[in-house]
Amino acid sequence: MTVSARASADSPAVAPTVTQVLREHLLPLIRTATLTELDGVGHLSPLEAPHLVARRLGEFLRSR
Secondary structure, eight states, X not given: OOOEEEEESSOTTTTTHHHHHIIIXXXXXXXXXXXXXXXXXXXXXXXXXXXXXXXXXXXXXXXX
């Protein structure tokens, strides 16, 4: 299983708590999981910055 988790680096609604939880609890359990922090977006990143999300997802998929 491959997992790509994305989290906002700037949203007060989720950062740094969610990114910390993902880093400490998800990544150790799934060896192939990656975490990408997105700068300049809130917790609705696909709506706020669809091109950034698409680019990062494309980078992830090409790396597999």
